[in-house]
Amino acid sequence: MRIEVICTGDEVLTGKIVNTNFSYITQKLEDVGLSVQWETTVGDDRENLLLAFKLAGQRADAVIVNGGLGPTIDDLSQEIAAQAAGVELALNEEWLTRMEEFFRRRSRVMAPNNKKQAMLPTTAEVIDNPIGTACGFALDIGRARFFFTPGVPRELHRMIEEQIIPRLLAKSGMQTAIYLKRFHSYGLGESHVDSLLTGVDELVTDGSVKLGFRAHYPQLETKLTVRGTDMGDIRAKLVPVEREVRKRLGNFILAEDDQTLEGVILAELTNRQGSLAIVETFTGGQIAARLVPLPGAEQVFRRGIGSRDLAEIFAGVGLEGTPPPGELTRETAEAVARAARRHTGASHALAVLIDLDDGPDRIDFGGTICLAVATAEGADSRRSRILGGREWVRLGACEMGLDCLRRHLQGLPVYERIDFEKP
Amino acid sequence: MRIEVICTGDEVLTGKIVNTNFSYITQKLEDVGLSVQWETTVGDDRENLLLAFKLAGQRADAVIVNGGLGPTIDDLSQEIAAQAAGVELALNEEWLTRMEEFFRRRSRVMAPNNKKQAMLPTTAEVIDNPIGTACGFALDIGRARFFFTPGVPRELHRMIEEQIIPRLLAKSGMQTAIYLKRFHSYGLGESHVDSLLTGVDELVTDGSVKLGFRAHYPQLETKLTVRGTDMGDIRAKLVPVEREVRKRLGNFILAEDDQTLEGVILAELTNRQGSLAIVETFTGGQIAARLVPLPGAEQVFRRGIGSRDLAEIFAGVGLEGTPPPGELTRETAEAVARAARRHTGASHALAVLIDLDDGPDRIDFGGTICLAVATAEGADSRRSRILGGREWVRLGACEMGLDCLRRHLQGLPVYERIDFEKP
Numbered sequence: 001m002r003i004e005v006i007c008t009g010d011e012v013l014t015g016k017i018v019n020t021n022f023s024y025i026t027q028k029l030e031d032v033g034l035s036v037q038w039e040t041t042v043g044d045d046r047e048n049l050l051l052a053f054k055l056a057g058q059r060a061d062a063v064i065v066n067g068g069l070g071p072t073i074d075d076l077s078q079e080i081a082a083q084a085a086g087v088e089l090a091l092n093e094e095w096l097t098r099m100e101e102f103f104r105r106r107s108r109v110m111a112p113n114n115k116k117q118a119m120l121p122t123t124a125e126v127i128d129n130p131i132g133t134a135c136g137f138a139l140d141i142g143r144a145r146f147f148f149t150p151g152v153p154r155e156l157h158r159m160i161e162e163q164i165i166p167r168l169l170a171k172s173g174m175q176t177a178i179y180l181k182r183f184h185s186y187g188l189g190e191s192h193v194d195s196l197l198t199g200v201d202e203l204v205t206d207g208s209v210k211l212g213f214r215a216h217y218p219q220l221e222t223k224l225t226v227r228g229t230d231m232g233d234i235r236a237k238l239v240p241v242e243r244e245v246r247k248r249l250g251n252f253i254l255a256e257d258d259q260t261l262e263g264v265i266l267a268e269l270t271n272r273q274g275s276l277a278i279v280e281t282f283t284g285g286q287i288a289a290r291l292v293p294l295p296g297a298e299q300v301f302r303r304g305i306g307s308r309d310l311a312e313i314f315a316g317v318g319l320e321g322t323p324p325p326g327e328l329t330r331e332t333a334e335a336v337a338r339a340a341r342r343h344t345g346a347s348h349a350l351a352v353l354i355d356l357d358d359g360p361d362r363i364d365f366g367g368t369i370c371l372a373v374a375t376a377e378g379a380d381s382r383r384s385r386i387l388g389g390r391e392w393v394r395l396g397a398c399e400m401g402l403d404c405l406r407r408h409l410q411g412l413p414v415y416e417r418i419d420f421e422k423p
Numbered sequence: 424m425r426i427e428v429i430c431t432g433d434e435v436l437t438g439k440i441v442n443t444n445f446s447y448i449t450q451k452l453e454d455v456g457l458s459v460q461w462e463t464t465v466g467d468d469r470e471n472l473l474l475a476f477k478l479a480g481q482r483a484d485a486v487i488v489n490g491g492l493g494p495t496i497d498d499l500s501q502e503i504a505a506q507a508a509g510v511e512l513a514l515n516e517e518w519l520t521r522m523e524e525f526f527r528r529r530s531r532v533m534a535p536n537n538k539k540q541a542m543l544p545t546t547a548e549v550i551d552n553p554i555g556t557a558c559g560f561a562l563d564i565g566r567a568r569f570f571f572t573p574g575v576p577r578e579l580h581r582m583i584e585e586q587i588i589p590r591l592l593a594k595s596g597m598q599t600a601i602y603l604k605r606f607h608s609y610g611l612g613e614s615h616v617d618s619l620l621t622g623v624d625e626l627v628t629d630g631s632v633k634l635g636f637r638a639h640y641p642q643l644e645t646k647l648t649v650r651g652t653d654m655g656d657i658r659a660k661l662v663p664v665e666r667e668v669r670k671r672l673g674n675f676i677l678a679e680d681d682q683t684l685e686g687v688i689l690a691e692l693t694n695r696q697g698s699l700a701i702v703e704t705f706t707g708g709q710i711a712a713r714l715v716p717l718p719g720a721e722q723v724f725r726r727g728i729g730s731r732d733l734a735e736i737f738a739g740v741g742l743e744g745t746p747p748p749g750e751l752t753r754e755t756a757e758a759v760a761r762a763a764r765r766h767t768g769a770s771h772a773l774a775v776l777i778d779l780d781d782g783p784d785r786i787d788f789g790g791t792i793c794l795a796v797a798t799a800e801g802a803d804s805r806r807s808r809i810l811g812g813r814e815w816v817r818l819g820a821c822e823m824g825l826d827c828l829r830r831h832l833q834g835l836p837v838y839e840r841i842d843f844e845k846p
Contacts, residue, residue: 013459015450016637018443022464027438036436038471039464041445048461055478214439278708284715285701285708285727292707293817295784298731303739304708306727308720312767316726344735361718394716 057142067151069134082121187418218399268409302346337374352401367393467497480565490574492557505544610841641822691832725769753804760797775824790816
């Protein structure tokens with residue numbers, strides 16, 4: 001089945017906004033085993049829209065159109081859809097009523113130009129948008145089924161997941177039960193994980209499990225797409241594969257599915273009624289900033305202290321004396337973490353200290369990271385060197401600090417060799 | 424002149440990466456007064472590539488193709504370009520020599536498959552890539568001039584700015600001297616700034632100054648694109664318009680051109696040999712993290728202290744007693760900023776305290792911000808309420824805190840009513 005996507009709107013075409021709606025649509029389709037073959041972006045322009053619809057209608061079986069369903073005069077999707085399909089526009093009374101209710105519930109008056117959003121091609125099948133006034137719809141243009149979706153991301157997301165994907169799967173004749181299992185890891189590169197997981201998808205011999213990756217440095221997402229007759233079938237297929245992925249990636253798996261590294265840490269600390277202090281240097285508050293704004297962090301996060309100057313760090317955590325001269329050491333990181341714990345009364349303290357290279361930023365610019373986690377029982381620490389420029393070092397140090405804390409909280413070794421550090 | 428862009432590659436088509444190369448290209452073209460009418464994304468697939476090249480060659484005057492110039496077998500741009508133009512591929516000895524030098528200078532051996540990157544259509548004009556091995560080139564397909572560019576962003580950026588834009592401007596017959604002046608502001612919405620600046624572009628009567636905006640909450644970028652016969656002509660046109668923009672936007676302009684808010688603050692503090700302490704709550708270290716990693720911040724940034732708990736903040740800055748019960752006040756923020764200054768010995772202290780609404784995140788979830796800037800001379804403060812959800816409040820508070828510090832350092836009033844706060 002050939003699928004195309006058409007994105008509309010001057011804001012996308014001129015680059016005022018980056019087209020994340022398209023990457024969202026195509027990712028979601030990939031996740032259920034459907035592939036987009038072609039994408040077209042055009043502006044709010046009658047001639048180009050009509051041509052784009054006609055060309056896609058000649059080539060594709062299904063076309064998803066995004067944007068142009070709003071109330072303003074530059075929103076042209078319904079009008080051009082009707083023209084391309086050779087039908088008229090007519091007021092959809094049902095949708096008009098829905099819109100009037102939408103505004104009434106919010107104690108707002110519907111502007112007259114909103115009525116335009118209920119004008120649909122006469123042959124259109126309405127596709128529900130339960131959270132907005134833009135009416136989704138489907139109709140045939142040429143040989144393709146066209147699906148029209150709103151530009152507002154949260155409305156688009158819900159419509160794609162709940163309405164469009166089931167219709168596409170039905171059209172493609174594929175089994176409709178599908179499930180995406182995700183593992184998040186830090187420390188192993190994509191090709192390394194790929195080789196570690198060789199053959200896991202073949203534990204289910206009928207080809208219904210597909211392995212894939214999405215890298216967003218410093219984390220890597222490992223995806224298992226599973227197809228089956230129903231969720232029971234999918235569960236049965238997934239169990240042995242999941243078990244094998246967990247075994248092979250082991251301690252490197254930091255979270256699964258919608259979990260995040262910072263969320264896992266927060267949950268671990270909340271469960272044991274713990275509290276946390278964080279001390280950081282070059283990362284400048286970024287490590288703390290991953291945790292602090294989360295709901296529930298107000299119960300757990302005790303204090304964050306940051307400075308580029310180690311003497312200031314010592315003063316900030318109430319450590320007597322001055323930092324030892326020479327290279328940064330794990331012992332210094334441990335002393336700082338212990339002192340931060342004592343000073344703030346937190347049950348846990350994380351210290352991430354960094355010695356940056358001298359000179360201007362460059363591709364082999366690096367930093368030496370000494371980090372420690374302290375609790376009532378003592379301190380764990382590691383030393384590591386990361387290259388790749390200032391920003392790379394900063395991002396890597398944030399992730400490494402949080403991941404070592406996660407490992408400590410889960411009773412795992414704080415130190416395991418990772419792909420991103422230099423020996 | 425009709426311009427189209429074709430983006431190639433499975434990573435973009437499947438959404439593994441978001442297509443920021445396209446938004447970069449189209450923004451850069453807009454900045455010099457050229458407009459893209461149509462964008463197509465196809466994967467690493469011979470049939471779709473050929474069709475995309477042929478269709479664009481029928482419609483457009485100029486086409487920019489991005490990606491597919493690498494050494495691997497899925498990089499198909501040269502091959503399909505030759506096919507679409509009806510010419511052969513031939514080894515470009517000059518580019519091969521350049522590539523061999525490129526590897527030699529880096530003490531690396533060139534892999535045999537890199538030779539593929541020097542295979543060009545016989546009618547191609549070479550477009551230099553001074554920082555990579557992917558050879559840019561131009562040739563005619565149908566009625567359009569095609570420009571082939573590398574997928575690596577920094578190589579693409581340099582080629583677009585130095586090579587492609589001058590060729591497009593020459594082709595379009597437009598004056599080639601062009602200049603983009605940018606102003607960054609915080610606190611006024613796009614439509615507000617648009618109305619404040621009504622008519623500024625008409626101060627130059629020949630239409631050679633164009634006003635535009637790019638919003639990236641919480642900041643707004645105001646752009647003046649100026650055309651002229653040479654840079655002297657441009658300067659002469661720009662002077663009165665720049666002066667008028669500065670006058671009308673006044674204290675809201677926080678930086679110009681490549682300056683950043685955090686960079687301006689760092690420069691102000693460095694110039695007066697000042698130093699800075701930052702105290703924050705819900706923002707969790709994010710305000711400090713904007714400044715601390717900058718080169719030179721190690722001389723200026725004294726200490727950052729963060730906690731969600733006001734009692735912890737008091738302890739962290741050495742304030743006696745407990746926080747006053749009831750609503751957060753400007754007086755409390757001032758007391759915290761003064762104490763942070765005393766406690767750390769910094770010349771300046773910024774305190775950004777936030778009272779969050781209760782309950783789950785929602786569109787009208789808000790926060791009350793009390794912030795203060797303290798120096799040896801005393802303290803300035805403001806109180807503000809921002810709605811729009813947890814993340815919106817967090818982003819807005821970071822920007823407001825830094826902008827008030829900027830205003831204080833520049834001798835401007837810390838308080839001016841902004842569009843994003845509720846009365």
